[in-house]
Amino acid sequence: MTNDFEKIFDTAAEPEDYKGEDGLLYCGKCRTPKEAYFPADKIALFGRDRHPAECKCRRAERMEREAAEQRRKHLDTVEDLKRKGFTDTAMRRWTFENDNGKCPQLPMARKYVKRWEQMQAENGGLLLWGKVGTGKSYFAGCIANALMEQEIPVKMTNFAVVLNDLAAGFEGRNEYISRLCSYPLLILDDFGMERGTEYGLEQVYHVIDSRSRSEKPLIVTTNLTPDNLQNPQDTAHARIYDRLLEMCVPVFFTGENIRRAAAQQKMERLKELLK
Template sequence: MKPCKLCQDRGVIISNQVAVPCSCNRQRALFNRFKNAGLPDGLRECTFERFDFRFYSKQLVDPVHKTTYYDLARRAFRAAENFVRQFVQDPHIDGLLISGPVGSGKTFLAACMANALLQEEVPLLFMVVPDLLDQLRATYNQDRQPAGYTEKDLMDAAREVSLLILDDLGAHNYTEWTKNRLYSILNYRLNYRLPVIITTNLSLEKLDEYLGERTTSRICQMCWPCHLAVVDDIRMVRRKERLQEK
């Protein structure tokens, strides 16, 4: 973030010989909330207003959910909006499990919720599951410099934050150690009624296969399921559109 032109990052300006808070204070507080939440820069512009329904077919019907791709997207979108609205009133509501193939808008929708709640000053963590597991492993790797945190620091943050968003809970190489860490996080949050938003490209059956019955059972107990379906990877479609515009 560039230095403030008014106060040069001092936080105050002199007006009529009196020191008053600079208008950048709120902007910097918001910037720090985004930074501390772990939301990647590329997702900070994801908003409900920018969610594009044109990628979801009104003709194709999902064979499992027996409704069109478009209707599934509308349901997931409403569930996400409702979660944000209700969470502000009650931080102990059920979370969401957003499933769908790669490039179906799962992460975008999760980021929409994160951005909306950060504007409301809600403490949250946005964690990409493979990155979280790598960070946990790194605390035990003697060949790598620690990043100033321990395994307990990471686990406590994931367990205790008001809202945890776990992005890309997919078909990774889960060892018993990593499966136990995910179970510990989710079990703690279930017991203390702290919601979690999860995105995954796996079905519940596949989640059970990769994570185990006890972890999947807790996810089902904590989260309402939503599904997104697309014909083509939205990221690839957008890239083609940008190339055609040049």
């Protein structure tokens, strides 16, 4: 036990280390002390007048190791969030870094992320609407990826997946919906494309109503127009749309069909290659 106790106070000396004028051991690399004196009132307690200290280069090495470990933990956390948060791996590529500049609304997504704390506090939801291929899903995915990079959990899914999960009975309906609503941000992509059965509409309403009561932000992408939402075809749709319009600010997406333009560019490249 005595030997173990003494080892705590023994300073490992390297061949290039040296004794300073103050009697302490100095690092031969960075020329800073590897020892420090105990305060006078501690000497009697430990029976020694000095203890090991971290020289400048050792401190730098330790801080570098700790920073690397923090980076590793951060990457592991982000990877776990994206694995759980996205229902399609393609969504991982929907980032600000991959922006091609063809979505004029994207600066608004950057502002949403920048002001996330305020958006969260004020339950700031968005209803992204416009024609097919105008960048609505990409806009939402950029927000999701950026927040997950900050270790904020986000769920981005669609009602086709939600309804399939509920029908498959992977877990109780209430537990499943409660888990969806526990995310700080929920994104529902391609709203309005799901099955319009009585059961399906009931589940859609239950999810949106539960999200409303959770008082957490919701982002929805849809090809439906505000006119469609304000003039529902029946009562079942009316109560769903009412909830959405209460929770989300409509954002209109203009511009060209990005997917169609990308497909056309790819076709032109293939034609050139096959000439």
